[in-house]
Amino acid sequence: MGTHPHTSPVAHPETDLELHGLWRVVVLNDPVNLMSYVVMVFRKIFGFDDATARKHMMEVHEQGRSIVWTGLREKAEAYTFTLHQWHLTAIIEPDEASH
Amino acid sequence: MKRVIEQEAMKRIEVRLSLTVVAPLLDVIKSVNDSLQDKLAAPLEMGEVDEDLREIWHDELIGAQNSDIAKLLAMFDREFFANGLIAFDSDYAEPVMRACAAVRLRLREQFLKGLSDEVLEAGEVEMEQLAEPPRTAFMCYLFLATLQELIIQHLDTITGEE
Numbered sequence: 001m002g003t004h005p006h007t008s009p010v011a012h013p014e015t016d017l018e019l020h021g022l023w024r025v026v027v028l029n030d031p032v033n034l035m036s037y038v039v040m041v042f043r044k045i046f047g048f049d050d051a052t053a054r055k056h057m058m059e060v061h062e063q064g065r066s067i068v069w070t071g072l073r074e075k076a077e078a079y080t081f082t083l084h085q086w087h088l089t090a091i092i093e094p095d096e097a098s099h
Numbered sequence: 100m101k102r103v104i105e106q107e108a109m110k111r112i113e114v115r116l117s118l119t120v121v122a123p124l125l126d127v128i129k130s131v132n133d134s135l136q137d138k139l140a141a142p143l144e145m146g147e148v149d150e151d152l153r154e155i156w157h158d159e160l161i162g163a164q165n166s167d168i169a170k171l172l173a174m175f176d177r178e179f180f181a182n183g184l185i186a187f188d189s190d191y192a193e194p195v196m197r198a199c200a201a202v203r204l205r206l207r208e209q210f211l212k213g214l215s216d217e218v219l220e221a222g223e224v225e226m227e228q229l230a231e232p233p234r235t236a237f238m239c240y241l242f243l244a245t246l247q248e249l250i251i252q253h254l255d256t257i258t259g260e261e
Contacts, residue, residue, distance in 0.1 A: 028144070031216035032207050033200055034244055036251050040196075080145055081156055085163055087200040091146030 022095035023076035025069040027088055029060050041086045042068065045079065070095050110189040112253050114246075118183045124239040125175055127232075131205045132168045137161060140201035140208075164201050171198035192250045199243040210236035 027038075035057055042053035046068060059066035068090075069079055076092045083090035139160055145153060174185045174195065187195060210233045211219065218224060229237055 023147075026146070030141070030204070031219045032204050034247055037196065037200065037247055040251050040254070077148060077152065080148065081160075084139075084141065084143070084145070084156070084160055086197055087141045087164075087204055089141055089144055091144055092148060093146050 022070050022097075023073045023092050024067045024095050025076050025079045025083070025090055025092055026065050027056070027060050027068050027083060027090045029064045030089055033088065035061065038088065041083070041088060045082050045086070111186060112188075112192075112249075113184055113186040114249065116179070116183045116185060118180070120238075121175075121183070121242065122180070123235065124242055125172070127206070127235055127239040128168075128172065128202055128243075131202050131209065132165075132172065134209065135164060135168065135201065135205055140164060140204040164197075167194040167198040168201060170194040171202070187250075189254070192254060196247050196250050199247045203240050203243050206236050206240045211240065 038057045038060065039050070039053045042048050042056055043050065046053075048056070056066045056068050069076065073092070080090045080092050139157065143153065143157055143160070145156070148156070170191060171194070174187055174191075178184050178186070207214075207219070213233065214224060224237060226234060226237065
């Protein structure tokens with residue numbers, strides 16, 4: 001009863017976060033896609049409410065870019081791929097604070 | 100463009116279009132489709148994505164793009180040429196919207212380079228001052244934007260009902 005699994009004495013503190021840091025998904029402006037379309041895509045992909053989606057859309061429109069998501073690299077890549085499926089220009093970049 | 104029927108059960112939308120206005124635009128969409136067979140409408144600027152992954156994505160995105168544009172073109176069937184009616188349901192709405200985006204991006208690249216980003220974004224284009232082929236391309240560009248807006252409004256209506 002109560003046998004403990006044999007564990008290695010060597011600690012493995014590295015998590016994905018420590019190994020790879022955080023990554024940002026950044027959407028860049030383009031003069032073609034409609035504002036309403038961009039809002040709809042943000043709501044659909046990220047589950048944003050309307051106000052949040054519009055805030056990010058306006059950042060893209062006025063500042064040329066908006067950080068729409070930050071997290072682990074694998075998921076950032078998946079979001080970037082999906083944004084490209086919707087023909088939005090999106091890049092991933094390291095989150096400087098975590099690298 | 101006039102939305103004529105919205106059937107609750109199937110979430111189907113039917114739009115009656117002017118045949119004389121829209122039919123010539125289909126040739127533009129088909130020509131853009133031909134030019135997009137092995138090319139992405141939007142530049143593949145992905146930042147720090149590995150080269151191998153970028154190549155895989157490129158092929159997958161091309162496949163998805165071609166599939167979406169095929170769905171857009173399939174809407175203009177015999178019924179459209181008989182009475183100007185196109186129809187789609189909720190399942191078709193998303194691919195058609197993506198196809199509209201792809202074709203609009205390519206139209207900009209192919210025919211509307213002479214228009215600045217600011218002019219295009221503000222919609223301050225003097226149609227009568229455009230020569231051909233940019234003039235027809237711009238009409239097509241506007242038509243696809245209108246179709247996108249119509250679908251977005253339709254989806255908003257469905258979301259509001261749920």
